[in-house]
Amino acid sequence: MKTFKNSYLLMRHGESEANVAGLIVSDPAIGCTRFGLTEHGRMQVVVSATRYAGKPINAVICSDFLRTTQTANLLVATLALPMAQIDIGLRERFFGDWEGKSDDHYPDIWRMDQDPERQMAHRIETVERVRQRGLKVIEKLEQARQNEVIILVSHGDMLQILLTAFVGKAADQHRSLAHHAQADIKALVTRTDL
Template sequence: MRHGHSQANQQCLIISSPERSIDAFGLSDTGEQQLASLVDAWAWPVPTRVVHSDFLRTTQTAARVANAFELAMSPDQRLRERFFGELEGGSDARYPDVWALDAQSAEHTTHRVEAVSAVAARMMAVLEEWERKAQGETILIVSHGDPLQILLTALEGRPLAQHREQPALLPASITQVGGAP
């Protein structure tokens, strides 16, 4: 699940560092409304666990779902937003610049951006760990757009440089992986 619409989305900012994201840039009013509607009309298997990025926007998203189903939450730093380095705090109009470089190499770190391959490795590690620890359970992972698109690309076995070819993950959207559709 991608977090609900956030204050960073609302302000068109790149907010990817723990220093800015753990205690600030939570959900916007739109995000709160999205999650209320989503929980009220839940159409997916009911999760047995909620694992989430420790950033405020994902923690608030996870809390909405966890409270609705009376579940414990497990924060995991590996589910954090992709770090956008020197672009941190700037306009989100710079995302396409990074994504164009991603399409050339999943290893690039231009502008001190976290490499796509590094994001894929940490996201896959979370999934593999929970698959081992919680077999047969339905895990809801709450993270961010870029890391989730990278994860879905890795799960499909496609080259990581193609992660932007994934359909866009809208705020508060859920993509079911594994199990019955």
């Protein structure tokens, strides 16, 4: 098993306007400027953050989508942490032809996760590419930091796909993992000597 220099926590963004509207919003041209958190989503983030009050957290790294930057900024404000940093490697998975359509299509997309050619035909970002993006974020942090607790704020598919690399599952098995609820914070890697 790989030894890590830092501890990592995963946080999914709070409820967003896209969640409430039942829309797939994965294009950065749209998601970085629109479909931020709902009032309920903001409350979810504050509630989750307060559970970590007094615990050591050194950095918050987030996707550049509006719903994740708002989540990260609320987390930072609630816990009086250093300003969140953006890493586009944590962006939402791109859902191609399903962009802007009903989120009822997610099961259809996930069924295609074992068929990269079919995904590419629909311009869907493959699970392996998503996983590699997430792992690169961690690799960069491992090179730049040491003995820190870092929260990665991202999106449901990104976080579940990234988690597969740490639990010994293929990336296309991400839906077999426990659902990552909105605004929930989960441990990914915990250094016992921190």
